[in-house]
Amino acid sequence: xxxxxxxxxxxxxxxxxxxxxxxxxxxxxxxxxSTFLPQPLMRAxxxxxxxxxxxxxxxxxxxxxxxxxxxxGLRIPVRNWMVTAGAVMQCAQYVVLSWSAVFTGGEPVVGxxxxxxxxxxxxxxxxxxxxxxxxx
Amino acid sequence: xxAATIEALQKLAALGWPGGVIGAAYLLQRWRxxxxxxxxxxxxxxxxxxxxxxDRLHKDLEALRAEQKASAADRASLNSRLAAVEAxxxxxxx
Numbered sequence: 740x741x742x743x744x745x746x747x748x749x750x751x752x753x754x755x756x757x758x759x760x761x762x763x764x765x766x767x768x769x770x771x772x773s774t775f776l777p778q779p780l781m782r783a784x785x786x787x788x789x790x791x792x793x794x795x796x797x798x799x800x801x802x803x804x805x806x807x808x809x810x811x812g813l814r815i816p817v818r819n820w821m822v823t824a825g826a827v828m829q830c831a832q833y834v835v836l837s838w839s840a841v842f843t844g845g846e847p848v849v850g851x852x853x854x855x856x857x858x859x860x861x862x863x864x865x866x867x868x869x870x871x872x873x874x875x
Numbered sequence: 876x877x878a879a880t881i882e883a884l885q886k887l888a889a890l891g892w893p894g895g896v897i898g899a900a901y902l903l904q905r906w907r908x909x910x911x912x913x914x915x916x917x918x919x920x921x922x923x924x925x926x927x928x929x930d931r932l933h934k935d936l937e938a939l940r941a942e943q944k945a946s947a948a949d950r951a952s953l954n955s956r957l958a959a960v961e962a963x964x965x966x967x968x969x
Contacts, residue, residue: 764897768893771893772890775889775890800893803893803896803897804896807893807896807897807900808900810897810900811897811900811901811903811904812900812904814901814904818903818904821900821903821904
């Protein structure tokens with residue numbers, strides 16, 4: 740197939756998307772459990788002051804729920820509403836976190852990474868899910 | 876329940892809920908597979924399959940009748956079959 744490689748290829752990319760969700764779930768779990776340690780992995784100097792309007796534990800828990808929802812929705816038969824809910828949750832999280840890191844005193848490189856890698860990846864998942872969606 | 880037990884349960888819940896979330900997401904994804912198919916939908920699907928089979932049969936019988944090679948007895952048999960098919964089609968289209 741030639742041309743723009745996005746849209747209508749959910750079944751081709753689905754295994755990769757699922758692996759990504761498993762990894763994101765593992766990362767969120769690591770962040771979550773680290774909040775019980777004396778030295779948590781997440782710090783305001785990295786993610787910015789805006790992100791710290793909510794406790795780090797909540798962000799990590801939110802990440803676990805969103806990644807689990809997206810992962811489960813991507814299983815066959817694909818559940819569009821689950822993938823959509825999970826991916827939208829993650830997109831919203833990435834927008835807030837990258838804004839916080841870039842504009843409210845965090846590490847800009849972290850924000851740029853999130854904005855230019857994780858956000859487009861989840862927008863892509865949304866596009867693939869809604870382009871020629873199944874009967875769910 | 877004493878305070879120590881409650882505290883232990885709270886700690887267990889705080890540490891163990893992600894497993895519950897992942898399990899719940901898995902079950903939620905599986906859930907619809909275990910529901911029986913809607914009988915009304917199954918009936919409608921079956922009806923439409925019967926209708927399309929009858930349409931095909933009708934077309935075949937008409938094609939056979941149109942062939943000049945068929946004998947008078949064959950044509951009479953075909954006509955009665957066509958009439959039967961048309962009667963069922965009329966019944967289904969009501």
